[in-house]
Amino acid sequence: MSDIYKAPESELTNREENSDFGSIEKGIAGDYSFSIGEAISEGWQLSKGKKRTVWLGMLLYMIAATAISFIIALITGYPVFDFEGTTEVSLATSTIYNVLVTFVEMPLAAGLMMIGIKIARGSETSGTEVFAHFDKIIPLIITNIIMGILILIGLFLLVIPGIYLMVAYMFAIPLIVDQNLGPWQALETSRKAITKNWFSFFGFTIATILILLAGFLALLIGAIWTLPLFFIAIGVAYRKVFGAPQGA
Structure with missing residues (x-):
């Protein structure tokens, strides 16, 4: 007989039990499941009904970027x-x-990434997300400087170390704005987690870039579908590794 007075399980508990939602601890330990095909396939499914949100974010990004360049x-x-x-x-x-x-x-680029991540998590978001992270501009700048220097050094060291870091640091920016990590902590967290499955993420990076390019080369019409897929698939990959902030 069921207990009618039993409190319903919280969404947070269900999320923690869902293998599709990682965490910083699980990510660093490599305790997550990631497949290139699954991430892209889910990104495609989730893009249905969300293309307008991603494209609005991109439009606002381009307008803001143009204004910033002019100023x-x-x-x-x-x-x-x-x-x-x-x-x-x-x-x-x-x-x-x-x-x-x-x-x-x-911060605008970070906002675009967060649109894809929030769609992947089933969270509320909108195109104006691109303006939501200017409070993180200093740690984002520091992260970008450190990342650029280390990748450049890696490219000089027989190229391969630079390629390794390019892929390994792919989640450093969202970890700054989403998980509130510091620059070095975000870089190392992303690197340690992705290193556990580096070749899969390397293949994922190539696959998503090729899909995006194919969309733009197809008279730009294909980009209507491939641009949202690109950002949401990255969001799916991030969710599988790092999930969501505690309490989110």
Whole structure:
């Protein structure tokens, strides 16, 4: 006889028992299941009804990125609208402009990743997620600098170490904004977890990039489907390894 007074199991408990939801502890220990085909297949299924959300996020990203580029161009004196290339630009000006644009746009890119992750987790999200993480701009910048330096060093060391780090650090950015980790902690957490299954993630990275490129090469029409698939499949992979923050 069932106990009608028994409290229903919480969503958190069910999530913890679900092998499709990892955690930082499980990820580092390699206690997760990941398959390239399953991640892409689930990403495709979850993209149904969510394409508009991803594309709205991408549209807002492009508008914001254009505005940021214009403002930074005004500040640095970079001729961003000189399409004919008639204006001479010093190396210092060009470098400062590109570095500033990259750094300021990082929270927007993190927001795009979080749209895919939240869809993969079944959480509420919208296109405006791209604007939700500017409070993390400093740790994102520090993470990007460290990651760039280490990957560059790795590429100089016979290339292979650099390729290894490119793949191993793929979840460092969402770990900053989603799990509130510090830069080095996020980099090491991503690296340790992915190293447990590195070749699968390497194949996954190549497969998702090829799918995305195929969509854009097909007269751009295919991108209607492949762009949402790209971000949501990455979200599925992240969920399987790291799940969601405690209490989320």
